[in-house]
Amino acid sequence: MIRRNLIAVAIATACSPMLAAQTMDHSQMQGMDHSSMQGMDHSTMQHDAAPKDPVTPIPPLTDADRAAAAPPQGGHVMADNAIHSYMLLNRLEGWNAKPGTGTAWEGEGWIGIDTRRIWLRSEGERKGGRTESANLEVLYGRSVSSWWDVVGGVRQDFKPGSPLTFAAFGVQGLAPQKFEVAATAYLGQRGQSAARFEVEYELLLTSRLILQPLMQVDLYGREDRARGIGSGLSTAEAGLRLRYEITRQFAPYIGITREQAFGNTADLRRDHLESVGDTRVVAGFRIWF
Amino acid sequence: MSFDAFGRRDGGFEPSRRRFVQGLAAGGAAATFGLWPKASWALKSSGQPVVLSGTEFDLAIGETPVDFTGRVRPAITVNGSLPGPLLRWKEGTTVNVRVSNALSADSMLGHETSIHWHGMVLPANMDGVPGLSFAGIHRGESYLYRFAVRQSGTYWYHSHSGFQEQSGLYGPLIIDPVEPEPFRYDRDYVVMLSDWTDLGGEALFARLKKMSMYDNHSMRTVGDFMRDARRDGLRATLADRRMWGGMRMSPTDLSDVNANTYTYLMNGTTALGNWTGLFRSGEKVRLRFINGSAMTYFDVRIPGLKMTVVAADGQYVHPVTVDEFRIAVAETYDVIVEPAGQDAFTIFAQDMGRTGYVSGTLAVHEGLRAPIPAIDPRPILGMSDMAMDHGSMGGHDMSSMRRMEHSGHDMSAMPGMDMGQGSAMQAHPASEIRNPLVDMQAMSPLPKLDDPGIGLRDNGRKVLSYSMLRSSFDDPDGRDPGREIELHLTGHMEKFAWSFNGVKFSSAEPLRLNYGERVRIVLVNDTMMTHPIHLHGMWSDLEDEHGNFMVRKHTIDMPPGSKRGYRVRADALGSWAYHCHLLYHMEAGMMRTVMVEE
Numbered sequence: 001m002i003r004r005n006l007i008a009v010a011i012a013t014a015c016s017p018m019l020a021a022q023t024m025d026h027s028q029m030q031g032m033d034h035s036s037m038q039g040m041d042h043s044t045m046q047h048d049a050a051p052k053d054p055v056t057p058i059p060p061l062t063d064a065d066r067a068a069a070a071p072p073q074g075g076h077v078m079a080d081n082a083i084h085s086y087m088l089l090n091r092l093e094g095w096n097a098k099p100g101t102g103t104a105w106e107g108e109g110w111i112g113i114d115t116r117r118i119w120l121r122s123e124g125e126r127k128g129g130r131t132e133s134a135n136l137e138v139l140y141g142r143s144v145s146s147w148w149d150v151v152g153g154v155r156q157d158f159k160p161g162s163p164l165t166f167a168a169f170g171v172q173g174l175a176p177q178k179f180e181v182a183a184t185a186y187l188g189q190r191g192q193s194a195a196r197f198e199v200e201y202e203l204l205l206t207s208r209l210i211l212q213p214l215m216q217v218d219l220y221g222r223e224d225r226a227r228g229i230g231s232g233l234s235t236a237e238a239g240l241r242l243r244y245e246i247t248r249q250f251a252p253y254i255g256i257t258r259e260q261a262f263g264n265t266a267d268l269r270r271d272h273l274e275s276v277g278d279t280r281v282v283a284g285f286r287i288w289f
Numbered sequence: 290m291s292f293d294a295f296g297r298r299d300g301g302f303e304p305s306r307r308r309f310v311q312g313l314a315a316g317g318a319a320a321t322f323g324l325w326p327k328a329s330w331a332l333k334s335s336g337q338p339v340v341l342s343g344t345e346f347d348l349a350i351g352e353t354p355v356d357f358t359g360r361v362r363p364a365i366t367v368n369g370s371l372p373g374p375l376l377r378w379k380e381g382t383t384v385n386v387r388v389s390n391a392l393s394a395d396s397m398l399g400h401e402t403s404i405h406w407h408g409m410v411l412p413a414n415m416d417g418v419p420g421l422s423f424a425g426i427h428r429g430e431s432y433l434y435r436f437a438v439r440q441s442g443t444y445w446y447h448s449h450s451g452f453q454e455q456s457g458l459y460g461p462l463i464i465d466p467v468e469p470e471p472f473r474y475d476r477d478y479v480v481m482l483s484d485w486t487d488l489g490g491e492a493l494f495a496r497l498k499k500m501s502m503y504d505n506h507s508m509r510t511v512g513d514f515m516r517d518a519r520r521d522g523l524r525a526t527l528a529d530r531r532m533w534g535g536m537r538m539s540p541t542d543l544s545d546v547n548a549n550t551y552t553y554l555m556n557g558t559t560a561l562g563n564w565t566g567l568f569r570s571g572e573k574v575r576l577r578f579i580n581g582s583a584m585t586y587f588d589v590r591i592p593g594l595k596m597t598v599v600a601a602d603g604q605y606v607h608p609v610t611v612d613e614f615r616i617a618v619a620e621t622y623d624v625i626v627e628p629a630g631q632d633a634f635t636i637f638a639q640d641m642g643r644t645g646y647v648s649g650t651l652a653v654h655e656g657l658r659a660p661i662p663a664i665d666p667r668p669i670l671g672m673s674d675m676a677m678d679h680g681s682m683g684g685h686d687m688s689s690m691r692r693m694e695h696s697g698h699d700m701s702a703m704p705g706m707d708m709g710q711g712s713a714m715q716a717h718p719a720s721e722i723r724n725p726l727v728d729m730q731a732m733s734p735l736p737k738l739d740d741p742g743i744g745l746r747d748n749g750r751k752v753l754s755y756s757m758l759r760s761s762f763d764d765p766d767g768r769d770p771g772r773e774i775e776l777h778l779t780g781h782m783e784k785f786a787w788s789f790n791g792v793k794f795s796s797a798e799p800l801r802l803n804y805g806e807r808v809r810i811v812l813v814n815d816t817m818m819t820h821p822i823h824l825h826g827m828w829s830d831l832e833d834e835h836g837n838f839m840v841r842k843h844t845i846d847m848p849p850g851s852k853r854g855y856r857v858r859a860d861a862l863g864s865w866a867y868h869c870h871l872l873y874h875m876e877a878g879m880m881r882t883v884m885v886e887e
Contacts, residue, residue: 069863
């Protein structure tokens with residue numbers, strides 16, 4: 001500490017005119033700490049040699065100079081707040097389980113500027129030519145830090161059963177080690193509550209062959225027998241998909257998923273003579289644009 | 290066979306009736322015609338008329354189909370040529386350049402255009418930035434640029450409208466001095482490097498916003514992990530991965546757009562086109578390198594020849610002889626070579642990310658080639674590149690990691706930092722704190738003036754670094770800066786958002802300077818990318834580590850982990866653009882207006 005003070009004094013002594021000038025400029029510097037100008041050792045600057053007036057005189061201004069300096073109307077147009085979008089069909093797949101086959105989709109996208117975006121999420125499943133489940137979420141998201149957005153909006157469940165609307169609120173972002181994370185709480189129109197946690201990761205086997213593990217957990221506040229939902233921890237799904245990026249934007253994949261029901265949900269399934277767990281082999285495409 | 294005004298052959302091979310500025314054809318078939326274009330750009334060689342010189346110029350900006358990749362695409366050109374014609378002015382004259390906008394109503398390249406004279410000191414309304422200097426040049430209109438030429442050397446010009454620079458609107462500018470030059474040469478060639486993509490600029494920008502890592506096909510894989518674990522041990526490799534993962538970054542991220550998207554050009558032709566400059570053995574050849582790329586840093590060498598750098602950014606430097614130099618976007622370097630002993634030498638320019646190259650040839654006659662070297666191995670960023678290579682940081686790696694994660698936390702929150710080792714931690718502007726547009730901050734950035742840069746260290750060649758550049762004249766102003774302005778280069782890789790101090794152009798107040806004052810600008814690079822920073826209208830007088838005048842430039846390269854200071858003499862009244870010269874960084878917000886006021 002003593003040594004640091006000495007250095008600070010040395011710099012201050014050597015650069016006193018400069019420091020005086022800096023104090024004038026502090027509003028612009030937004031709280032910069034000037035004592036820590038390492039790497040710019042001004043203590044050895046050759047102040048003796050520096051003239052007060054410029055060696056090359058500053059030309060006096062003329063009216064022509066002033067006329068030339070008048071900026072035009074309107075200002076410079078930049079694309080720094082232009083609206084962009086990204087739509088990802090993360091999973092568009094056929095599945096094969098025991099028993100039965102079907103198709104499923106899961107996708108998300110955004111439209112907006114860097115820190116404020118409308119987010120879309122949708123997932124669903126078809127079996128035997130019928131849509132078994134389908135939902136769409138429309139959320140407004142705002143970046144609250146470098147890596148995290150808070151989102152809020154609505155979720156519409158079209159199936160199963162009769163349509164249901166939920167208010168949705170959550171956080172999503174990129175956790176350390178590049179885990180993509182989303183946690184969303186839902187409050188339904190009839191007072192139902194639900195929560196979902198999703199984690200996704202990308203493991204590069206090669207630059208094109210990518211293993212994508214994902215994990216998804218659903219919780220519900222109360223039982224909804226018509227929809228086969230029990231309260232508490234309801235289902236968890238783990239998936240492992242191996243894709244090959246033919247291009248960045250188009251990648252076929254194969255994978256395996258395991259869905260497991262827990263607690264009341266599992267009981268409901270047993271009541272309906274359905275299996276509590278479900279292992280599927282999947283194949284599909286990942287596409288973004 | 291005929292030559293057009295720009296030295297290119299046309300006629301013969303035209304799949305349509307339109308005129309093509311042709312680069313690389315699709316397959317080998319076209320090559321058998323032997324019709325590769327040769328924009329020769331020779332200034333002193335005979336029989337190669339390419340220069341527009343004098344004081345009166347008429348430049349028409351229009352759309353021209355080009356083919357550099359096998360696909361015909363529209364380019365935006367000056368007088369139908371890409372690069373635009375070489376303009377040759379004379380110091381001490383007043384030039385009149387009438388630029389007309391001949392873009393068609395349905396042009397996808399925009400309806401407004403402009404030309405900015407990069408590195409020129411001139412009145413603000415001649416600087417060519419729409420909305421700052423003038424209103425731009427709208428379709429069917431023209432603008433008369435008229436100003437006194439008060440400097441000499443190698444410069445260039447380019448559009449400052451939208452993404453037109455990417456689509457071809459750039460060209461070389463040479464100003465002959467009044468006084469004799471302090472070096473001799475027998476031949477004089479421009480070597481203008483640039484990057485071409487069949488994508489339009491807007492489409493490429495949109496792609497970067499969707500997925501900034503699109504072009505990085507060398508992100509570290511499981512295989513790399515195994516190799517590193519065998520080489521460095523499992524623990525070290527895990528720690529390394531944990532650190533980069535903690536930052537959510539990739540050390541392989543050297544450039545945002547590379548040869549997976551770009552085709553690199555030398556004087557408007559591809560490596561296959563083989564631009565050739567002729568010499569006779571024993572002659573001194575001056576090569577005026579200009580990097581007119583939108584996004585590409587090039588590492589340039591001529592195997593078998595030493596290059597003597599005699600000017601940087603148009604201004605004379607004390608001659609320094611090197612094997613290789615890195616040229617940042619928008620920089621120019623004049624070098625003198627003395628080819629002898631063999632009939633052909635390859636001018637080799639590989640991109641900083643080591644994904645591609647463009648080459649040309651110096652030869653005793655047309656049609657010769659010398660071997661083209663292999664592209665160097667791809668480097669990865671290290672801790673010093675991230676300004677985390679802190680002497681007193683031993684054993685504190687994890688705390689440094691947390692520092693990077695929670696960008697903006699108070700320094701005092703960092704336990705175990707030994708502040709007594711002489712080099713303090715870098716402070717950061719308040720606007721960076723908890724700012725979603727800032728994904729990292731430098732801990733202990735350094736000037737790094739003697740660092741040739743990533744991928745060039747210890748490569749067995751003598752590589753130019755800024756510390757080797759000394760202007761051949763004393764500080765033309767001489768005063769010490771009256772005040773200091775520190776600006777941080779900031780960004781967010783994932784969002785592809787770029788800014789100064791975490792504030793994008795459209796949200797930022799102008800930086801105000803008083804006419805006649807001298808300021809020191811200190812830049813701190815808080816990103817892992819390299820940024821060439823260009824101030825319009827005034828020189829950037831780069832200082833050495835001790836704050837002394839070193840070299841006069843118009844574009845200051847800021848590698849990751851660097852902190853560099855330069856002096857600016859505010860002797861140009863008006864509003865000036867100040868920005869990163871990576872086109873997509875600028876458009877994403879890494880720009881400020883500098884207002885010089887009375």
